[in-house]
Amino acid sequence: MVAMQAAEPNRPHTHCCYCSMQCGIELVRSAPDAAPTVKASPHFPVATGRLCQKGMHAMAHAVHPERVLAPMRRQQAAGPGEAWSRAGWEEALDDIAARMLSIQERYGRDAVSVFGGGSLTNEVCYLLGKFARVALRSRYIDYNGRYCMSSAAAAQMRAFGVDRGMSLPLDDIPLAKYIILAGTNIAECQPTMVPYILAAKKNGAIVVTIDPRQTMTAKLADIHVSLQPGFDSVFVNGLLHHIVHGGLYDQAYVAAHTNGLAELRDAIAPFPPDRVSLYTGIPVEVIRTIAAGFARAETGIVLTARGLEQQVNGVEHTLNYINLCLLTGKMGKPGCGFGAVTGQANGQGGREHGQKADQLPGYRLIEDPEARRHVAGVWGIDPDELPGKGVSAYELFGKIHDGKIKAMLVLGSNPLVSSPNSARVAEALAKLELLVVVDMFATETAAYAHWLLPGSSFLEAEGTLTNLEGRVFHREKALPSPGETMEDFRLIGRLAEKLGRGRYFRFDSPEDVFAELARASAGGKADYGGMTYARIKERQGLFWPCPAEGHPGTPRMFADGRFEHPDGRARLHGIVPQKPAETTDRDYPYILTTGRLGNHYLSGAQTRRTEGLLKKAPVPVAELHPSVAERIRLRHGDRVRLTTRRGSLVFDVKLSADIHPTTVFVPFHWGGEQSVNALTNDALHPVSRMPEFKVCAVRVEREAAE
Ligand code: SF4
Numbered sequence: 001m002v003a004m005q006a007a008e009p010n011r012p013h014t015h016c017c018y019c020s021m022q023c024g025i026e027l028v029r030s031a032p033d034a035a036p037t038v039k040a041s042p043h044f045p046v047a048t049g050r051l052c053q054k055g056m057h058a059m060a061h062a063v064h065p066e067r068v069l070a071p072m073r074r075q076q077a078a079g080p081g082e083a084w085s086r087a088g089w090e091e092a093l094d095d096i097a098a099r100m101l102s103i104q105e106r107y108g109r110d111a112v113s114v115f116g117g118g119s120l121t122n123e124v125c126y127l128l129g130k131f132a133r134v135a136l137r138s139r140y141i142d143y144n145g146r147y148c149m150s151s152a153a154a155a156q157m158r159a160f161g162v163d164r165g166m167s168l169p170l171d172d173i174p175l176a177k178y179i180i181l182a183g184t185n186i187a188e189c190q191p192t193m194v195p196y197i198l199a200a201k202k203n204g205a206i207v208v209t210i211d212p213r214q215t216m217t218a219k220l221a222d223i224h225v226s227l228q229p230g231f232d233s234v235f236v237n238g239l240l241h242h243i244v245h246g247g248l249y250d251q252a253y254v255a256a257h258t259n260g261l262a263e264l265r266d267a268i269a270p271f272p273p274d275r276v277s278l279y280t281g282i283p284v285e286v287i288r289t290i291a292a293g294f295a296r297a298e299t300g301i302v303l304t305a306r307g308l309e310q311q312v313n314g315v316e317h318t319l320n321y322i323n324l325c326l327l328t329g330k331m332g333k334p335g336c337g338f339g340a341v342t343g344q345a346n347g348q349g350g351r352e353h354g355q356k357a358d359q360l361p362g363y364r365l366i367e368d369p370e371a372r373r374h375v376a377g378v379w380g381i382d383p384d385e386l387p388g389k390g391v392s393a394y395e396l397f398g399k400i401h402d403g404k405i406k407a408m409l410v411l412g413s414n415p416l417v418s419s420p421n422s423a424r425v426a427e428a429l430a431k432l433e434l435l436v437v438v439d440m441f442a443t444e445t446a447a448y449a450h451w452l453l454p455g456s457s458f459l460e461a462e463g464t465l466t467n468l469e470g471r472v473f474h475r476e477k478a479l480p481s482p483g484e485t486m487e488d489f490r491l492i493g494r495l496a497e498k499l500g501r502g503r504y505f506r507f508d509s510p511e512d513v514f515a516e517l518a519r520a521s522a523g524g525k526a527d528y529g530g531m532t533y534a535r536i537k538e539r540q541g542l543f544w545p546c547p548a549e550g551h552p553g554t555p556r557m558f559a560d561g562r563f564e565h566p567d568g569r570a571r572l573h574g575i576v577p578q579k580p581a582e583t584t585d586r587d588y589p590y591i592l593t594t595g596r597l598g599n600h601y602l603s604g605a606q607t608r609r610t611e612g613l614l615k616k617a618p619v620p621v622a623e624l625h626p627s628v629a630e631r632i633r634l635r636h637g638d639r640v641r642l643t644t645r646r647g648s649l650v651f652d653v654k655l656s657a658d659i660h661p662t663t664v665f666v667p668f669h670w671g672g673e674q675s676v677n678a679l680t681n682d683a684l685h686p687v688s689r690m691p692e693f694k695v696c697a698v699r700v701e702r703e704a705a706e
Pocket of ligand 1: 017018019023047051053056190191192193
């Protein structure tokens with residue numbers, strides 16, 4: 001959106017470590033020996049010259065005094081309390097490898113598991129997947145992106161035959177005349193994306209937000225729909241009904257490029273707008289206005305996020321919004337498309353290169369014989385050596401409870417805070433014979449670890465990441481590794497050596513890893529085959545698919561009207577709305593939902609250690625409607641006790657008329673007694689295995705001020 005300038009020498013260029021915008025950062029020193037400070041970089045085309053408050057504070061955690069800078073060990077298993085003692089790398093890796101091998105000898109190879117993250121570089125994600133399958137030869141690997149993008153991934157695979165979060169580049173947003181933002185709060189979660197929406201508004205776009213809260217994003221909208229969590233598919237069926245029965249859909253596009261219209265017609269038949277209005281409380285005219293407005297607009301975009309995706313019906317909710325784009329022919333053209341806005345720094349790349357329980361690099365399915373042959377060929381092993389598919393992130397903890405998993409390596413994740421029903425996760429971690437956590441800090445998860453190995457910050461490790469658009473870009477190593485920290489790709493390689501599988505992990509640099517990743521992904525759905533570091537740097541990022549050296553990359557997908565199913569057609573899906581896993585009743589009469597704040601990121605391991613961010617949001621606060629406060633006779637200064645079928649916690653309160661009267665919102669960035677995930681429901685979607693983070697039944701009681 002803004003013309004780029006040439007990078008200045010002597011100012012290391014990197015990218016913010018937080019959200020999927022991956023804004024460019026320069027490190028600036030006032031004097032050669034002064035500590036560097038962060039400045040927005042004008043050299044990255046996604047958010048030229050802009051940083052939000054998290055980006056401005058991104059250095060703080062990297063130089064925090066609590067950084068773990070050497071391997072640390074504890075003798076006893078389980079639980080916070082016992083002190084760490086410092087160890088050397090040789091001692092650490094020898095002990096970890098010996099214990100992993102011993103566990104595998106006693107219980108089988110699958111007894112050792114890996115839990116990865118969606119903020120790691122593509123190279124580390126790729127190596128973790130390879131480490132599980134080739135070094136450990138275990139089927140059990142998954143990652144925290146399962147809690148983030150799995151509904152959107154499953155929906156896009158079903159509808160389009162391929163899963164790239166956004167089918168369009170951000171530069172298409174200002175060309176859209178109608179924008180629907182459903183369950184996405186970009187103003188707090190991806191703040192530097194807001195100028196794209198404002199540019200569209202300036203060009204005459206209508207913006208609609210759909211959310212149980214009138215968020216900061218909703219305040220930018222022309223129309224805000226306050227929808228109770230869980231009613232997403234019901235609401236969209238009302239839109240689709242008005243479009244189909246009003247003859248507003250793009251009949252030529254649907255006939256030429258899609259299958260499934262008859263099934264969709266059957267599913268929406270019981271949902272005329274007036275009935276949807278009765279179910280949801282949304283005025284019928286609002287439903288008709290949005291439906292007709294989107295259908296008639298020359299161009300239009302739908303963006304979704306975790307609000308509707310983190311549900312046991314999240315795949316179906318997402319599919320219904322995709323239906324809206326396909327029915328109105330708003331795909332593959334400038335200013336048109338569907339996007340599921342990725343949350344984590346590398347939420348896109350993190351799910352493409354083999355961290356998922358059922359996938360190999362390039363989105364290849366691990367149970368597909370041809371995929372196994374290809375990847376085994378790149379890895380130099382027999383395809384029969386590759387294990388089969390494992391289980392999803394949350395189910396790994398079930399396998400610990402079942403006695404099937406005895407050891408876990410956690411890298412770049414804090415699952416004790418980010419998993420639902422977290423007390424069950426804590427019980428599982430306490431049962432492990434060996435827990436190894438690689439992190440910058442002694443996180444809540446690390447409290448259960450036997451070994452805590454120092455992880456690198458975003459400033460200390462080179463690699464590539466893939467932003468929310470599907471743009472693969474390079475991040476340089478901006479600062480030397482502090483203390484005894486070791487870059488993750490080296491750590492994985494050295495542990496593989498100790499396990500006797502080092503010959504498959506001899507890489508001199510992340511660029512070497514990337515070259516192998518590109519070969520492994522070649523011919524897959526997420527095809528990086530034509531990418532090299534040189535090309536990525538020269539072009540300020542390349543969009544996948546990029547199958548050959550001279551290929552320019554693919555910013556806008558489906559531009560030729562072809563989708564990735566064998567017949568080239570997209571699939572419409574008739575969605576019959578289902579109830580959430582838990583419904584309200586007399587004991588639990590409200591809906592608890594969770595989400596992010598603008599000041600924090602994921603489990604808060606970094607942002608809770610950043611003074612400038614923590615002082616703005618020091619504790620989680622439960623947001624509820626004044627009508628709820630009246631019903632429970634809340635007085636000034638009181639707190640609330642929230643109780644679900646899994647637990648009970650007390651929170652400070654914020655009263656707001658901007659939240660749906662049935663709904664209580666609590667942000668999820670804290671651990672321990674402040675962790676709302678102690679209350680959330682661990683029911684999983686049958687296919688995506690996404691937990692029901694966003695909807696569970698809750699009781700709200702007054703906790704009198706002391
Ligand atoms: Fe940019 Fe996201 Fe970082 Fe904010 S948090 S500076 S929007 S990458």
